[in-house]
Amino acid sequence: MKIFDTLSSAEKELDTSSIVRIYVCGVTVYDESHVGHARTIIVFDTLRRFLESQGTNMKFIQNFTDVDDKIIDRAKAENVSADTISTKYISSYFDGFDKLNVKRADSYPKATEHITEMIDLVKDLIDKDYAYVSKNGVYFAVSKFKEYGKLSKKKIDELVAGARVEVDETKRDPLDFALWKFVDDEPRWESPWGYGRPGWHIECSAMSLKYLGSNFEIHGGGRDLIFPHHENEIAQSECYSGENFAKIWMHVGMVTINGEKMSKSLGNTKSVDFVLSRWGPNIIRLFCLSGHYSKPIDYSEDMLKETITKWRQVENCYVELLHPIKDESPNRPESLDSKIVEPKIILYKKNFEDALKSDFNTSLALSSFFNIVNEVNNMAAHEFVTEHVSKLYLPEFKKMLEVLGLKIMEPIHEESVRIYELITKRNAFRAQKKYREADEIRQQLEHMGVILIDHKKRTLWIKQEKIGVGN
RNA sequence: GGUGAGGUGGCAGAGUGGUUAUGCGUUCGCCUGCAGAGCGAAUUUAUAGGGGUUCAAAUCCCUUCCUCACCUCCA
Missing domain, CATH: 1.20.120.640 (Anticodon-binding domain of a subclass of class I aminoacyl-tRNA synthetases)
Incomplete structure (x- = not known):
């Protein structure tokens, strides 16, 4: 099959003859997931289901970012540990996405469980002179990687001119990004350079390399991750391995609401929990798959x-x-x-x-x-x-x-028996042209979520999925 | 300002040179005891504006306008 690759801006043939390795950037677990996250996850879940249906072998990895400023801020605000926050939202993630009929990935590696791997990676980058230790942490020297910007199609000098990057005198170049940050507060880990926390991007490099190796088939995520996240991942990973990082970069478009991107900062999100209660899993899945994955879809x-x-x-x-x-x-x-x-x-x-x-x-x-x-x-x-x-x-x-990934509701046996009785009763009334009584029974069934289909010689019934109860 | 992706009928959404996908909505009619599902007709000779290439353009080229995303954390 062909998939559009962001890096080469062209469709690329996916080689399904051997194992297809897929790494999807998952969520930062500091709050409830929303439909935007759901879309990306559902797209990749459906891709995975399709490949499976074609008999393709694959390894499907999706990470959780469980160490991050926002998690820590939230932990402080609620006066609990960062671990408490991430554990809570990981469990809430699975609650929601299991209900959305999303198959579990082969593994959900967490950043905090791969500190050693990240340190090794950083060590290597320093040895190879791609990274340097500074006052506030270890930074990746963007200028050392000639191909920096190749994914997001950005020119280094234009980025500097953009000057929206944080000014930090301790960095050699404003574009340099943190691989390891020195911090005093928890959570923090020991490293050859001092106590600290990993930078955001390094986890995905470390974990994808660990579980999938170099040059794996598909690296995916939302469009908004192209820069800086995926750009930085490429820089780190390719400087480390000396090999191509991923063959295909597949990016899913944003979910908008009234034409605007759904995001926490805009405060216009619809949580997975909410949309599940409002629409149920099948409607959400159909909605998320109703347009091409690379384009935005509007939630309405x-x-x-x-x-x-x-x-x-x-x-x-x-x-x-x-x-x-x-x-x-x-x-x-x-x-x-x-x-x-x-x-x-x-x-x-x-x-x-x-x-x-x-x-x-x-x-x-x-x-x-x-x-x-x-x-x-x-x-x-x-x-x-x-x-x-x-x-x-x-x-x-x-x-x-x-x-x-759609699932039609199956009625439970006991209920079926009761429904069958009521239908028999109703049809007896109908035979006697007692339509008022017959309609009453139909209404009663409707309250049970059962819709009748009258055919010439028999009556079928549908146990409908209950939809539209939330608000 | 830079970069990228787009602008298709009332709405959603495919289609990258030549038989006007597909679905939803609305109106009317039919079917049905009434519904559900379905059928028929209309809305509908849809491709942002302008120019060009071509026997032929939604599709290729030029140009104008508009939208969104990214350039800061983001799926």
């Missing part, structure tokens, strides 16, 4: 409400496929012959996969998925979803759901 109530409609159609399709009518009809239309149907499904499947193979175009892939959904619902309306049809459509439908 209207968009998400539209997505609910689509999800209801998916649920409808699933129930119809699950309960096909007996395949005895002698006057089955020719259009339902395997000869006609099979190639169509093969085409949808191909379109779905081709879309994803072409720079992971989930938007286009979704249109194939909805081709199936709409086609099945159409057939269902005409009482054409036979066992024969279902056998052809259902497996492909399920595979797509799995790749997209």
Whole structure:
């Protein structure tokens, strides 16, 4: 498959013949995650699911930044340890993302557990004269790395001219960034240069090299990490290893709200917790995959409400496929012959996969998925979803759901029994044309989240996912 | 100011030279005991403005305008 690489500004072929190593920059655990984080994580989760569906072997690593000024500030404000804060938000992260049906990465390395590796890396950079010890810490000398700026397409002199960089007399060059910061307060670790904390970028270099080695296949994250985070990672890692750091840099666009980037500093975030209660996992996933991953998407109530409609159609399709009518009809239309149907499904499947193979175009892939959904619902309306049809459509439908990470609610057995009883009762009323009584039962079922589908000879029911309860 | 990505129907969103994806919305009609799902028609001869190349442009080139992101912590 092809993926757009930020570094070369071109689509690059991803080699899936051997193990695909992916490193995704995760979150700094100082607060609740929001939809912006969710989008990035969901995009990579879906990429991973797709590669798995193609039989690709991979190693998928995502870090937690658990030492950082904001964590420490928060800890001080709440009068607890930094560890208490990071532990709390890591657990909250998993709560949310498990609910979003995000598969667990192979490993979630934490910065604090890789201090030794980071120190070794810094030591090496000093030995090779790429870094120097100064009054406030150890810094990476940007001017020593000729290719600095290659990812973000920035010129070193223009960056200096920009002068938004912090002025620090102890640095040789204002662009130099900290690999190790000397500090007096906790948390801090011993190093050959004195007690301190690691700089922000060094953890990802140390951990990706440790778990994936040099020149791994995909390094991912949000667009806003391109500079300075990923730029600095490249500088450190390539000076250390002397090798290319990552083959493909894949960056996910921002989630905006009213056209503005969703971020903590703007105070316009919607937390994962909130959106889960408001929309549920499937709507959020569909929403996050509805546009191309590299472009921004705008969070709006209207968009998400539209997505609910689509999800209801998916649920409808699933129930119809699950309960096909007996395949005895002698006057089955020719259009339902395997000869006609099979190639169509093969085409949808191909379109779905081709879309994803072409720079992971989930938007286009979704249109194939909805081709199936709409086609099945159409057939269902005409009482054409036979066992024969279902056998052809259902497996492909399920595979797509799995790749997209969507999960249709399954009712519990006890409840099913009760629902079945009520439906039987209602149909008895209907047979007697006692529609008021029948409608009362339907309403009662609706309160249980159950929607009925009356067909000519039978009534199907959908246990709908409860959506739109939060506010 | 610099760098990057964009501007496609009422809305969302594909499409990188030639059959106007796909979905949602709205209106009307049909189907249904009524719903759900579905069908038909309309909204819709959509490609920011201007110029150019071409038999042919949303797609290539030039230009103007606009939006967003990054240049400070950020997914």
